[in-house]
Structure formats: structure tokens, C-alpha cells
Amino acid sequence: MTFSLIAFAILLALVFARVPIAFAMALVGGVGFALMRGWGPAGSMVGNAVFETGLNYSLSVVPLFIFMGNVLAGSGIAQGLFAAADRVFGRMRGGLAMATVLSCGGFSAVCGSSLATAATMSKVTMPSMRRFGYSDSLATGAIAAGGTLGILIPPSVVLIIFGLLTESDIGKLFLAGIVPGILGIVGYLLAVMVAVRLRPELAPKVGDPHPLSRKDAISVVAVLALFVFIMGGIYGGFFTPIEAAGMGAGAALLIAFATGGLSRAGLWQAFLDSAGASAMIFAIIIGAEIFGNFINFAGLPYALSNFVSDVGLSPWLVLLAIVLIYMVLGCVLESLSMILLTVPVFYPLVMDLDFGLAILQDPDMVLAWFAIIVVVVTEISLITPPIGMNVFVLRSVLPDVALGTIFRGVVVFWVADIVRLSLIIALPVLSLFLLQ
Amino acid sequence: QDLVMSSWLPPKHPIVVNAFEPWAEDVEKVTDGRVTVRIMGKPLGSPPAHFDMARDGVADITYGLHSFTEDDRFTRAKLGQFSFLGDDAVENSKAYWAIYGGDLDAAKEHEGTHLLGLFMHGPGLLHNNVRKIEKPEDMQGLKIRVPGGYVADLVSALGAAPLFMSSPEVYEKLSRGVIDGVAFTYEAMTAFNLTDYIKYSMSVPGGIYNTTWFFVINEDKWNEISEEDRAAIDAISGEAFAERVGKAWNDADDKAKEEIGDKVDFYEASPEVVAALTKAADRLEAAWADQLSGYDGAAALAKFRKMTGVRGE
Amino acid sequence: MTPTGPDVSKTGAGEAPDMIPGRATHRQAVWYRLLAVVAAVLILCLIGVTCIDVVGRYLLNRPFGGAYELTQMLLAALVFVALPLTTADGGHVEVDLVLHMVPERVQWALGRLAGVLSALVLGYFAWRLALLGVSQMDEGTRSASLALPMAPLAFLAALSCAVSALIMVLPRTAP
Ligand code: NA
Ligand code: NA
Secondary structure, eight states: OHHHHHHHHHHHHHHHTTOOHHHHHHHHHHHHHHHHHOHHHHHHHHHHHHHHHHTOGGGGHHHHHHHHHHHHHHTTHHHHHHHHHHHHHTTSTTHHHHHHHHHHHHHHTTOSOHHHHHHHHHHHHHHHHHHTTOOHHHHHHHHHHHHHGGGTSSSOHHHHHHHHHHTOOHHHHHHHHHHHHHHHHHHHHHHHHHHHHHOGGGSOOOOOOOOOOHHHHHHHHHHHHHHHHHHHHHHTTSSOHHHHHHHHHHHHHHHHHHHTOOOHHHHHHHHHHHHHHHHHHHHHHHHHHHHHHHHHHHTHHHHHHHHHHHHTOOHHHHHHHHHHHHHHHHHHSOHHHHHHHHHHHHHHHHHTOOOOOGGGSSHHHHHHHHHHHHHHHHHHHHTSSSSOHHHHHHHHHSTTSOHHHHHHHHHHHHHHHHHHHHHHHHOHHHHHGGGO | OEEEEEOOSOTTOHHIIIIIHHHHHHHHHHTTTSSEEEEOSSOSSOGGGHHHHHHHTSSSEEEEEGGGSBSSSSTGGGGGGSSSSOSOHHHHHHHHHHIIIIITOHHHHTTTEEEEEEEEOSOOEEEESSOOOOSGGGGTTOEEEOSSHHHHHHHHHTTOEEEOOOHHHHHHHHHTTSOSEEEEOHHHHHHTTOGGGOOEEEEOTTOSOOOEEEEEEEHHHHHHSOHHHHHHHHHHSHHHHHHHHHHHHHHHHHHHHHHHTTSSEEEEOOHHHHHHHHHHHHHHHHHHHHHOSSSOHHHHHHHHHHHHTSSOO | OOTTOOOGGGGOTTSOOOSSTTOOOOTTSHHHHHHHHHHHHHHHHHHHHHHHHHHHHHHSSOOOTTHHHHHHHHHHHHHHHHHHHHHHTTOSOOOOTGGGGSOHHHHHHHHHHHHHHHHHHHHHHHHHHHHHHHHHHHHTOBOTTTOOBSHHHHHHHHHHHHHHHHHHHSOOOOO
């Protein structure tokens, strides 16, 4: 236990000294394992972890869902979504920020990653909001928060990884994410309304929105069609959730060519970005695997579950404690490594709890509900300082906006997230009624 | 000594609960607490890596399927993967331990480790949801998920299309009609929630296939244990473990049969189908025996069947 | 994210988003373009394998038995072909939060240290993957249904990690 805590401390030190998270985890995990087991075994473990992660069939969804999102981003679909959302909210104060939230939600329905959603939408919505004199903090806050929906509204790379870690039905997890995702959109819209009500100077009134062009309408239809194709394909039994990634990517290419929105340079960029992002994600998965093996060997999960049962907390308090641990970890850990490190520790713990609700009698339901809780907490961590990945993405896309400005803008959305999280925990039926 | 065991099956799997965990407790008992076994809640590597993990000392003790890795290592281990070997997991496992562990020198194929056990599960069946297979032609065109190369050759000899995928994928594909059937045990039908998607389950005397498992400890680690304790552990391993794990498989199969009840039509293969399967199986068995140099595969198979009483010859 | 990163905003609105914050552009280098082309082809193949499998099973009632394994192999190839690209782009997730509070010289020193440590890790990966490849060659390890040899994949992975390690120790400069 002490040994693993020291290791965690060294890991954080390395991470803050700018060692890439993937290699910091591999380094601490590998050396820690070697100190306990010897170098030969550690080497063998590391070699296997690297090789087998590359060969993991289910992880094929990572490059494919990312590619799908990148192709659509490159073909101008995000602009269309934004224009359409602007028609809905354009006349209201803060309408552009609300349109940003809604179009982020729409793009999330065809993009599996939050970072990609935030990066794409920032390029589309930020120029408009700036042109009309929106404050940078509200504008970037709306994008950073709206972007987090990418991993809750299906398809979602994170839900797939959760499904793999817990051997649960990924299709069901996708279904469970829909209502909480819509709830997220509504919460963020309310957050914008409250923000501009309290401080009207954040968002000046904008004139009538532009009429919807044919191209914008096509974009909306394309997104809807692709979402229905993916979800319908999964639930209609035509393909598995893993195959859905390949089919979705193929369909996205067809849509891009059919609408003619994708240039050759755009296509090339989509390939390049997807390959790069995949290697980055796989490096993190490999690092987390190595570090996880060390933590597992050092007996941390075991000590933790013993601790919980010794203290004898009520199930709801245990869940609350887990959520709090996630909130704390979410401040300092990158989202994917957080899930890879913690879900194997916590999910057996949660599965053993009896919450006394009829809807949670089925273990699959408990797992789906827990998955949504974990994803929502992860979404929150994406915008919580000091390590909020979505905020980092925005800063690198918009280098002239200070990190502090973005984090300030995020506060009101963060509050909305906490309310949503409480609702999702208190009312499991929100996540689960589509599954019944 | 505290031995670390990496386990990749779900923690509640019948052979974890009814074989490995009790074995681990018994190790502590028979060595008066000098040797303990800690079973990890989460494996230290992917399932196929588990033999190498014990050999290289990543974990001290591991178990796994010989067919996980497709290579030239466990050639003689295939003895236990053929058809018509036995309907009782205890008898199968004891015969496998005796013959593969004895005549076929299993220790040599598991170099770098000490063998704690070699075992098999209950008989494999052919489940499908299209039609009752009454004559060999009924197999034509069925898409069947198979666990390995031998069963693939067997079903394709009868005109079915073999497909490979991981076990958890079977549910996804069977429920979507991507595959028509699967070669599995009784236990796997309930373990993977397949009952609703299977209509017919055909058994053949002695099983249509089986899988073989190793249960090993790192050799250096083994040698660090005192001679007295090694003897005590050996006494509850090997044949005794074959008995224990075989019973765990049998009980799991019985429980599954009870749970499924009459939701699935269980039936014995017709003599025609058995004959067709036997013809294909004989050819595959001969091909396997031919490639063993210095070991008599045919004699080993005959001895196996005699021990389990499948064929009286 | 990465203090050495270039001004990504220059990429303009029409292009696809940068997935990775703060990547540097190495697109002129021949090896980079070559690897990128291979990665693009591998992504297309991944899509193709699934689509042919799914469409084939409905239109022709002929599933493509090797789809599972081909996907595995293509995925591994893609990941390891792309690893040097991401590494060259400075695309790995890093945290530069604290660094802004220290003098530039310290930043630079920490950056180098991070590079060397990363290179050590990647070099070790390469070494262990090469050992794995050798033992797979000795044991004749191959895939279950298509009987494809696994060793070449392990050597590809080893090479990829070795190249990435080299990139990591070379001083990083913004273009
Ligand atoms: Na999504
Ligand atoms: Na955070």
C-alpha cells in the first residue's frame, strides 16, 4: 500500500516535469514491478503489454471512430450543425453560446472523442462568437464543456473501453448514455442562460441569424442519418458495436464524398490526425496497462476493497466516496489513464453493493449505471483544473486565450455538471429506462 | 513463501471458485502455512500470455489453454482436443494427466515451469439455431464459431463454414445472426447467455471437441520451496487436481443443463452423422500422430479412450 | 500543452481539427510522409475489412472468416506505424502547467530530461519487443485461423519503438 502510494507520488512528479503521461506510467510501473519481481519478469510483462495492446481487437474502434469524426469535421458538417443550432437560439441573449452547446451535442452523436469534439467545434463556433463580441471566457467555456459530451452521447471511445474493462454489453452502455447526454445539453443551455442573466456583458445581443442554407440542412440530415445508421445497425442486429466503428467510418467517407465537402487536403489531414491520435491513445493504454499491473501486484485494489468493507459504509456512501475519489483524481489525471487505472479497482466493489432499488437488481443495470456515472465524472475532469484536457485542447487551438480565462468560463458549466451528476446518481432510471 | 497466482477467468467462474481457490487454501493447509497462494483479482497480462508469464516469473502460478497460442510448442498437448474422448470431465482430466503427462512427456513441452495440473472440461457440443442436424448434409452452409483449428477442420469437412472470434463476441454475433451456431460446452451456454439464441444442441458420444488446460508454477520458484512442502503440494496437485477441477466442470455442466431445462432441444447425433464425423476425425488424428517424432500418438489416443471407456477396443 | 508547440491556429478553419494539442509539423521529412501514407492505407484497410465482412454476410451470405484476425493485425501495424509520427509531432499527452512558473532554462532542462526518460522507456520497449519477436520466431507463433506469422509484427513494433526513442532524444525545436 505504502509502496504504491510512493509510486503514485513519483508518477505525478514525473508528469508535472513534462514527461508524457504514457511513458511516465510505463516507467514507474515497469521499475516498480522490477523492484518487486526482478528485471526479467518485469521485462517480459512490459513486452507482452506493448505487443498485446496493439493486437487488441476491440480497440480497433479507437482509430475508426476517431477517423469517422475527423472525416465529418473535414467536410464542413460542423459548420452546418452550428448554423442550424443558431437558427434555434439566435434571437436569445447568449444565443451563439447556446447554439455552440447544441451543435457540440449534435457533433457528439457522430464523434467518439471529447477532445476531437472540442477541437472541431472551437474552429467553427469561436470565430462567430468573437465577431459578435462574446467574452472569451463564456465562448471557450461553452466549447470546452459542450465538447465533453463527445464521450457520453454515443458513439463513445470511453464507453467502449469501460465495456472492455468490465466485459459488459457495449451496445447497452451506448443506450444508457443517450438520456444523460441530452440532460447534459439541457443543463449547459440553462447554464448559459443563467450566466448571461447574471452578467449580460458576457454576450451582446446579436441580430437575426442567417437563413439556413441548403448545405447546412444537408449537414444536419447527414449527422442524423449517420447516428441512426450506427445505432440502428447495432440494435437492429446488423453489426456489433465494434463493427459499427468500421461501418460508421465507411459511411462517413461516403457522406463526405457525396456532399463534396471534403477536399483532398482535408482527407489527408483526417488520416494523419486519426493515426496520430490513435498512437497517442494506445501509448496511454500501454502505459496504464503496465502501471496497472504494478499497482495490482502491489495489492492496492485488494487493500482498498478491504478498507471499504472494514469501515462498513452504506452502499450509497461507498458510491459517494468513489465519486469523490474520481473527482480528486480527475483534477490531476488524464481522463483515459484515470479510467484504465480505476475502473478495474472500483467496478467489482460497486457490483457487490446492494442499493435496494428494483431497477438495480440486475447486475447489467448496475454496471451500465456505474458506467454513466464514471463517464460523467470523467467529463467533469476534462474541464477541471489543473489537468483539464478539453481546456488544453482549446488553448492550443486558440493560443491567444489564457488558460485562466477558459477555466473561469467553465465554472458555470461545471456547476451544471455537478447538478446533472447528482441527478444521475439519485435517479438511476434516467440512465436505465431505455434499457428496460 | 507467498506465491502469486494470476487468474484471467472472471473471479466467479466455477473453476476459479471450486478448483483454484480451494486448491490454494489446501496448499496453505498441507504446508502448515509455510506456503501461501495469493490469487490476483485482475490478471497480470492477456490470457494468451499466461504460460510465458509463469515461465518468465511475471507471476508464480498461472493456468490457461494450450490452444491460446498457435505455435509449435504444445503439439503433443493436442491429444486432449480431439473428438470422442470422454463425457466426464473427471475421467477426461485424469486420463489426460496420466497419458499426456506420462507417455507424451508433457513436462518437456512446459519447460521452465513445474506442472501442477493438466486438465480438460466436459464434452463439447454443437449448438445451432437453424435446424436439427440429422444427416451430414444438414451441416452444409452453417456458420459455426469454433474454438480452434481442429474443430474448424472437422466442421468444414462436413460443409459448414468455421469462424473464429473471442468467446465474448459469440453472444454479439449469435444474437445478430452473424453466426448460426457454436461449438461450446453446456457450461458456456449459460456463462455467455446464449440460451435464448440456441435451439438445437447436438452431442456425440465422448464430445465433439474438448480443450486442454495447463496449470503451472515457475520452475525456479518451485525449487525454492522445501522438498517436504513440494511433496505435499504435489500430492494435492496432478491427479488430485484433475479430480477436483473435473468435478468443478461437471457440476458447472449439470447446473447449466438444469438451468436451460427444455429451452433447447438436446439430442444425440444420429449414427450417420457420427460416422461422417469419425471419418473426418480419423484423418485429422492420423495427421497429428504422423507429425509427432519419437512419440506414438495413435497409441496414446487409444489408451485415452480405453481409460475413459468411450471405445472399448 | 506543449510549450514548444507551434501556432496551431494557423491551420485555418477549413482544415480538419488537430486531434493533438501542440503538434509540430514534420510533414516535409520523407520518412514522415512515407509512414503517414502507410498509416492512411492501414486505416482504409481496417475500414475495408469490416465493411466487406458485414456487407458480404448480408448480400452474399458469405462471411469473411479472417476478419477478426486481419483487424487485429492491421490495428497493431497501424499503431506501431503511427507511433513515430505522434512522437515526432510531440503529440503525446504532456502537462506543462507547472512549467510556466519556472525560468526558461529550467523549462528547457526539464524538457530534455523528459525526452531522455521517454527515450529510455521506448528503447526498453524496443529491446523487449525484439526479444519477443525472436522467441516467436523460434516457437513458430502464428495466428489461429489465417496462420500468419506473428514475429514480423513484433519486429515492426520493436523498430517503431526504437525510431521513436531516437526522435525523443533528438532535441525538439519548433519549426
Ligand atoms: Na460521441
Ligand atoms: Na482534470
